[in-house]
Amino acid sequence: MNELAQNIRRIALVAVCSFLLMALVFGYWQVVRAPALRAHPHNQQAQQRAKSIKPGLVYTGDGELIIGVEKDDEGWQHTYPAGPVYCHLTGYNKNTGLQKGLREALLGIGAYQDRWGAVGYTEQGLDVVLTIDSKAQRRATKLMEGRRGAVVALDPTDGAILVMVSAPGYNPVRVMESQMNYEMFTNHPASPELNRALQGLYPPGTILQVFVAATGLETGVATDQTVFNCSGTAQIAGITVNCSKPGGHGRLTLSRALADSCNIAFAELAQLIGPERLLNYAKKFHLLEESDLPLPTAQGKLADLIGDDAETELVEAALGQGATLVTPIAMARLAATIASGGRVIKPYLVDRITRQGGETVTDYRGGQLGAAISQETAQQVAGMMRVSVEQGSASSVRLSDCRVAAKTGSAQNPEGNPHSWALGFAPVEAPQAVVTVIVENNLAGRPAAGPIARQILEVLLSCQ
Numbered sequence: 242m243n244e245l246a247q248n249i250r251r252i253a254l255v256a257v258c259s260f261l262l263m264a265l266v267f268g269y270w271q272v273v274r275a276p277a278l279r280a281h282p283h284n285q286q287a288q289q290r291a292k293s294i295k296p297g298l299v300y301t302g303d304g305e306l307i308i309g310v311e312k313d314d315e316g317w318q319h320t321y322p323a324g325p326v327y328c329h330l331t332g333y334n335k336n337t338g339l340q341k342g343l344r345e346a347l348l349g350i351g352a353y354q355d356r357w358g359a360v361g362y363t364e365q366g367l368d369v370v371l372t373i374d375s376k377a378q379r380r381a382t383k384l385m386e387g388r389r390g391a392v393v394a395l396d397p398t399d400g401a402i403l404v405m406v407s408a409p410g411y412n413p414v415r416v417m418e419s420q421m422n423y424e425m426f427t428n429h430p431a432s433p434e435l436n437r438a439l440q441g442l443y444p445p446g447t448i449l450q451v452f453v454a455a456t457g458l459e460t461g462v463a464t465d466q467t468v469f470n471c472s473g474t475a476q477i478a479g480i481t482v483n484c485s486k487p488g489g490h491g492r493l494t495l496s497r498a499l500a501d502s503c504n505i506a507f508a509e510l511a512q513l514i515g516p517e518r519l520l521n522y523a524k525k526f527h528l529l530e531e532s533d534l535p536l537p538t539a540q541g542k543l544a545d546l547i548g549d550d551a552e553t554e555l556v557e558a559a560l561g562q563g564a565t566l567v568t569p570i571a572m573a574r575l576a577a578t579i580a581s582g583g584r585v586i587k588p589y590l591v592d593r594i595t596r597q598g599g600e601t602v603t604d605y606r607g608g609q610l611g612a613a614i615s616q617e618t619a620q621q622v623a624g625m626m627r628v629s630v631e632q633g634s635a636s637s638v639r640l641s642d643c644r645v646a647a648k649t650g651s652a653q654n655p656e657g658n659p660h661s662w663a664l665g666f667a668p669v670e671a672p673q674a675v676v677t678v679i680v681e682n683n684l685a686g687r688p689a690a691g692p693i694a695r696q697i698l699e700v701l702l703s704c705q
Contacts, residue, residue, distance in 0.1 A: 297347045297366035299331070299339060302401075302592055305375040307331055308339070308347075325410040326382045329436040330373070330536075330590075333413035337434075342535030343369055346594050353594070353602065367602055370592045372401035377700040381406040384693045389431060389681040390660075391438040391569040394697055397577040397672045400586035400607025402534075403701060404676070405570075407437040439538040442566040443679055446652025447485075447502040448662040449561035452575055453510060454499050455622045456522040459614040462513040465496040465621050469506035477508045478552040482560070496625045500633025502650050504560055511559030516546035519555060525613040526578060527585050532570050534590050542566040561652055573677040576664040579626070579646070580672035583619040585610040627669050635665065637691030643702055644669040649691045651683070658682040663690035667698050674701040 295317050299308035307327040309320040319340060321331050332338020345351035349366040374394075381392040385408035394404035411433045416426045427434065435441065457463040473489030475482050484490065484505050490498070498506035511519065520543070523529060529541030544554035544564040557563025570588060578585050586607055593604040614622075626646035629635040638647040647665025654660055661683035666675040676697045678690040 293364065294348050294350070295365050297349070297368040297597075299343070299347070299369045299371065301327075301371055301373040301375040301378070302403075303375050307371075307373075321413040324412050324414070326379055327373075328410045328413050329407045329438065330371070330405065331413055333411070333416040339369070339535060343591070365597060368595045368597060370595065371590055372396075372403060372592045373405065373590075374403045374701060377404045377697055378406065380700050381693070381697055382408075382410065384696060385410075385680075388689070389437070390679045390690075391441055392676070392678050392693065392697060393438050393569045393573040394674055394676045394701060395573050395577050395586070395588055397580035397586060397666060397675045400577070400588045401592070402588050402590045403674065404697060405438045405590070407435070407439075407441070409433045436536065437679075438569050439532065439534065439536055441568060441679070442539055442541065443569075443660055443662075443681075444563075444565055444652040444654070445561035445567045445572065446660065446662060447504070447561060447650030448572065448648050448652075448664055449559070449565070449567075450499050450502065450507050450650070451579065451622060451626065451648050451664070452522070452526060452528065453507050453514070453519075453559050454495060454625060455526075455579065455614050455618055456514055456519060457495070457510045458621055459522070459618045460514060460518050463495055463510055465494065465625060467495045467510075468492055469495070469498060469503070469509055471498075471503050471505040473505075475505050475508070477505070478512065478556045480553055480556060482508045482556065496628055497633075499625045499648065500629040500635075502634050507559050508556045511555050512552070514559075516551050516555050519558065520546055522613065525585075525611070526575060527610050527613075528567065528571060528575065530571070532568075532574070532588050534588065536590070538570065539568050541568060541571055561650075569677050569679050572662070572664050572679075573675055576666055576675045576677060578613050579619050579622050580666040580675055581619075582616040583612050583614040585613050623666075623669060626665065630665070635663070635691060637688045638663060638665050638695045638698070640667065640695065640698060640702075643667050643698070645695075645698065646672075647691070647694065649688070649694075654682060656682075661688070661690040663694040665694055665698070667702055674698055676701075 296310050306322050308331050309322055310317050311320050332340045346353050347366045381404050388408050392406040409431050470492050471484050471490040473484050482504050485502050490503050531538040531540045546554050558565050587610055589605050589607045591605050594602045623646045626648055630639050630645045630647045635647040635649040638645050645665055645667040646669045649663045651659040661680040664677040666672040676694045678694045680689040683689045
């Protein structure tokens with residue numbers, strides 16, 4: 242009898258465990274995973290439901306409508322009231338831009354649908370409020386007309402993206418007016434669909450001196466008063482390094498070297514730092530990482546700095562050339578790290594998601610990715626960048642009633658004229674805005690990125 246009772250208990254235990262396991266599996270798929278499955282683009286029923294949902298709207302942080310909706314014979318369609326100004330944010334159809342990246346929020350499905358509402362679905366999507374400043378965005382769009390490049394501005398206190406412009410832009414309505422328009426757009430040699438702010442990969446050139454200086458100071462291999470000797474041309478690690486000043490700068494400190502964009506000083510500083518430490522600090526600064534945004538972003542590149550060519554690659558990396566490629570958003574994050582006292586901020590684009598009545602469903606604030614350098618080092622680099630504005634090569638970013646820290650420079654381009662770069666922030670004492678600008682193939686000798694950066698700072702800070 243005891244053996245029979247034990248067998249009965251075993252069978253009962255197996256049955257109970259099987260029932261519980263089935264309940265957990267069904268509960269997972271019916272409750273936890275159900276919203277995502279109902280929202281999946283390949284779900285035919287989801288596609289049919291989505292057609293009947295009135296999508297939400299998208300606004301800038303100061304209330305300008307950038308994605309609207311209207312209904313036609315085929316259902317609800319997005320509209321683009323501001324045309325090209327926000328084109329790389331809005332995209333031109335449901336599979337591009339924020340229409341794709343924020344699809345679930347705009348339709349009120351998936352993660353934005355009540356998990357317990359399995360038998361129903363919303364008829365109204367949610368509205369999205371971005372962090373973008375419309376005045377600065379419009380000014381940047383105007384300033385980049387006729388050029389190729391990008392402008393990115395951030396709030397260094399929390400990472401809010403205030404400006405994101407890629408040039409050339411396009412009119413989202415015109416793209417989809419006809420098949421011919423679409424084909425001309427997608428095959429255009431200037432690649433207007435490419436979001437250069439997030440996906441453009443460029444050699445940083447001399448603006449990378451900000452990163453190299455910070456690494457040298459933080460590792461203790463140099464101070465801002467360390468003296469270098471620039472003769473104009475030098476053989477360093479087997480390559481010829483030419484300085485921007487014919488005949489060279491002579492003896493100059495690291496602070497002065499950054500202000501005057503002295504290639505020879507920074508090539509020598511790179512040798513003091515060494516390959517291992519430079520790679521380590523590239524990771525600490527998150528220099529090459531993609532940005533976590535609801536839009537496609539690219540990852541930067543840097544030489545491996547190992548093997549027989551390590552020393553040569555090290556010098557090329559310190560000069561922002563060779564295999565080194567970065568995105569404008571990554572350079573904005575670099576400037577924000579200096580502005581925020583060494584903390585690497587996490588850029589974000591969506592401020593909040595709301596219901597039509599104004600009730601906030603989700604709000605966002607930027608996070609931190611850790612400290613790259615100490616506050617003391619960040620302050621030293623900021624001071625060097627301020628000298629660059631007030632006494633050096635970044636004078637084109639100067640404002641009369643607001644102290645600016647900035648670095649301008651150029652990057653060699655094997656396919657044409659050098660690219661023009663600028664990065665900076667203001668006010669130096671309590672930074673409120675960071676801006677990065679790149680102008681592709683800028684005409685030699687004509688400053689381009691610096692004046693654009695200055696005017697964006699003017700709008701964001703109401704300075705002159």
